[in-house]
Amino acid sequence: MAKSWKSKLHEIIYEADTPAGKLFDIVLLILILASIALVMLESVDEFRLKHGKFLDIAEWVITILFSIEYIARIISIRKPSRYIFSFYGVIDFLSTIPKYLSLFIVGSQSLIALRALRLMRVFRILKLTRYIGESNNIMRALRASRIKIGVFIMFILILCTILGSIMYLIESNEESGFTSIPRSIYWAIVTLTTVGYGDIAPLTPLGQSIASIIMILGYGIIAVPTGIVTAELASMEKDDIQLNTLSCSNCATEGHRNGAEYCFDCGEPLHPEETD
């Protein structure tokens, strides 16, 4: 069966099982990493001043290659809108357009840093999620506990707002950097998460006492997300890994090991049609 060039192109770009598809993926991966390297080098002042010419040419090469890929993706798909407005479609657009914009708008060049977003495609190309996904208890545990984690984060934010406001009251007359409530909230988050930059730090004894309470609080409640994930993991392990929910047709015993062929309690076959 002869395929149209469009469906061939689709196979190469969107699928990874053919040799051509695999080659495309590898070339794309290298291009993405090279483009990120370029963006990084360009942001280093000394390098840009020395090798500005080379960087500009390399940027244009990468941009044109990405543009070709972008157009090829649109052409080869049946419903272009499905790609264009997809997560990766938007990222591909955002990482290609700044170089063209820089021809018309001064300063838009720096938007090229958005190209780092293309790194996310690494997960898709390398199918990294598979490695986690194969025994994807962690992912499922995170998904199953997303409401709890969301409420936990909201709790943290409300706590930091309250504590930040109180610290603003106490420290606002000092030289300690608590110049506004948003800054104080930022400080509370920095402290509660045990990051502790030190750009803002309490100077009054009362402020330091409250800061100590926040620190011990933050040191302690790190047990909560860990506990949520671990508890979810433990209940999953219990549910579906070791024992299945099969019931013996002879004695109705449950709790058989996965892969068990015979009932451990009465010795009857568990899957009569299969053992025939």
Next chain:
Amino acid sequence: MAKSWKSKLHEIIYEADTPAGKLFDIVLLILILASIALVMLESVDEFRLKHGKFLDIAEWVITILFSIEYIARIISIRKPSRYIFSFYGVIDFLSTIPKYLSLFIVGSQSLIALRALRLMRVFRILKLTRYIGESNNIMRALRASRIKIGVFIMFILILCTILGSIMYLIESNEESGFTSIPRSIYWAIVTLTTVGYGDIAPLTPLGQSIASIIMILGYGIIAVPTGIVTAELASMEKDDIQLNTLSCSNCATEGHRNGAEYCFDCGEPLHPEETD
């Protein structure tokens, strides 16, 4: 049955099941968030200087609305003292009064930051505790281990007092900021909880050695709160899972092992119809 206007008001303010009650909750939630936003904006110097007039008017609008709510809550409840001296009653009062005080006492305006405390009502309005509470193992684990956590925190505080005092002895002649024992204790807490601001840091080799010990200690004993919560969680899971909810028909004892055929307490068969 005709209701008095007081009981209708009570239904709207204190209950959330009627449409009017739900509407009241939503309006209150928006008002609280708006009032917090106002307080934050006012604390930013640039914004206050530009939009001082607008902020002042908006503050008064919010304050009057909160005052009406406060009075309505007092009128519509049978025993006003139960609301006034309740947790939320005190918070509502503290977040309404500073604006009035600012008319008489210069400087009391900044107390308006206490309004952030009203954020706690968010938990009640959104019934956020329900989401954690539905499978509230974490909450139960925290409650069950509150004495252990309390002793752990007391242990941390005593440890920091001792280590802070020793560091004061060692570093007090240096320019490192260990100017008093309370400050040294504050530093010990900052270090043990791995926050590490850097506003106070040891300079002598001996001080740095002891600081290193505190850090490794703090890095290690973070396992303790995590361990306490996880252990409590694990033993809860075990209660629910390893033992079933069967009650012996003879002696009514509960807590039998899954798979048990006879009551562990009186020896009667647990499943008479099956053992027949």
Next chain:
Amino acid sequence: MAKSWKSKLHEIIYEADTPAGKLFDIVLLILILASIALVMLESVDEFRLKHGKFLDIAEWVITILFSIEYIARIISIRKPSRYIFSFYGVIDFLSTIPKYLSLFIVGSQSLIALRALRLMRVFRILKLTRYIGESNNIMRALRASRIKIGVFIMFILILCTILGSIMYLIESNEESGFTSIPRSIYWAIVTLTTVGYGDIAPLTPLGQSIASIIMILGYGIIAVPTGIVTAELASMEKDDIQLNTLSCSNCATEGHRNGAEYCFDCGEPLHPEETD
């Protein structure tokens, strides 16, 4: 039976079951907390300059009371050496002697900070270990895994020595504070434990790259102490809380619940001699 005054004194000081013993413990607890408060206040310069006279008198009162306690403890015990060279005996001596020394040796006054060590007696007086100890799985888990934790700490120290030496090689020419290998090792500990003061921080790209590796390493291997403690806890729970090692004399089934009187599998009494 008439007791000698010595044995009465011993009962009051060393035991806590009589009313007099309890009173003594409470008075001692208050005295210790007061003495710590004094030491803290004295270390604050502003306070010492204002209230130096009061502090000096209060110090002498506390010191004399502690001296009386120390002598009473020696007199009332049969073998004084057992107390004098015990852990608490040494601490009591160290926290009493500096005030006397200050009469002869200038500067020894600051050793009074050692009095903070007396805080450890709080654990004994309040019997705080009981609260952890009652369900003392955490303590037993820590004790059972002390070799593993020791090896882990040694591993951390060796790792920090190696990484610190390498960082000294890379950053020694910069203004970043890596002035000697011991300082670099101190920095490696500060970084690996995620404390991060910022008093020493790499400036070269290579140094920052290695620092990044250390940070991610430190962020990841915090799972190891947590894992050690949790694993130990889990195996303990499994061992001795839910099921015992009893074997039924009739059907030899094992895995009975603690407290079980009858075999869950055949219904025979598990403890024939007891049920007789």
Next chain:
Amino acid sequence: MAKSWKSKLHEIIYEADTPAGKLFDIVLLILILASIALVMLESVDEFRLKHGKFLDIAEWVITILFSIEYIARIISIRKPSRYIFSFYGVIDFLSTIPKYLSLFIVGSQSLIALRALRLMRVFRILKLTRYIGESNNIMRALRASRIKIGVFIMFILILCTILGSIMYLIESNEESGFTSIPRSIYWAIVTLTTVGYGDIAPLTPLGQSIASIIMILGYGIIAVPTGIVTAELASMEKDDIQLNTLSCSNCATEGHRNGAEYCFDCGEPLHPEETD
């Protein structure tokens, strides 16, 4: 049987069961620790200026002893290349050569810090891995989850690259230190791992908001490595505990559930004498 001096030397150097072998190990351990202490002292400026002569002589003594050990190791082994290109062989070479190089090349002296790498031999001499290894669940858990941990680290790095690039866009015009994308990525790692030096810190409200998100993210996803290790540990425990070590007398299958009466694979009774 008379042994050649080569095989005797091999026994002393490479084995630890004979008295001579044990003595060699102890002497070597002391020499390594002494050499590390020397390197540390030499890096401290004040000490080197005072005791430069002594340090130089001691360095040469250590270097010559290490050279003798190195040559002895090469001579006494059958295939010298197996030692020379082994992990420890390379380390031994790297820690011996800098002193000789310093005779010819100025500045190579500082490479002597590489000697810290010899500390790794401590693990071998003290057989420290045995203590972890005896109940080596942690090690097995780390090994079993190395792919997941690798993917997790790659995820962290990609996340930091993206977040660092975005922060560079936002903060590049400020005095906050985000001077290039690599530096911004370094900052993102410092923040996500909750180290928080504070040498680079956001100054704009938008930058601080994104920094807050990164901090809460870092505070939360520390649960992931802990969860991975704990889950792996738990499933290991389960393998040992929930399944027994019985082997079916008919088909030799292992891994039966505790309490199983019949083989789950072939249906034969597992305990023929009991079922009779």
